[in-house]
Amino acid sequence: MQKIIRSGAFIADRAWGALDIASMNGVTARLHWTDQPYRWHVNDGEEVFAVLNGRVAMHYREAGEEKIALLETGDVFFAGAGCEHIAHPQGTARVLVVEKEGSV
Known part of the structure; x- marks a missing residue:
């Protein structure tokens, strides 16, 4: 199975809304759309x-x-x-996040 994702066309109904792209052996790839900061957090593993x-x-x-x-x-x-972090978009942004499945 294959997917083509046109990330520039993706808009979520809320800040940090996501489109699930793939789940690979316990690791997820998700496309997020946002225009608001997330929150300070620490993932329970690495994050790209x-x-x-x-x-x-x-x-x-x-x-x-x-x-x-x-x-x-x-x-x-x-x-x-x-690593404790928080993302602050400058306007709207689309972000690909790869992390452990179920992570914050």
Whole structure:
């Protein structure tokens, strides 16, 4: 089975609404649309966060210090296990998130 996803056309009915793309041996790939920040959280495993459209200010804490990385279209952020972070879109954004199935 194959899928073609036109990420630029995807719009969710709420911030961080998602389109499930695949579940692969306990790992999911989901396309998210958002125009609002998520919330501070720590995933229960690693997470790959790829900006497909828009810009996202990724706030994360490292050794107790808050840092910010501005992610442009095409940029990828890797959050290792235990990395506390929050994504702040700058306008609307579409983000591909790959993470452990059932993660926050």
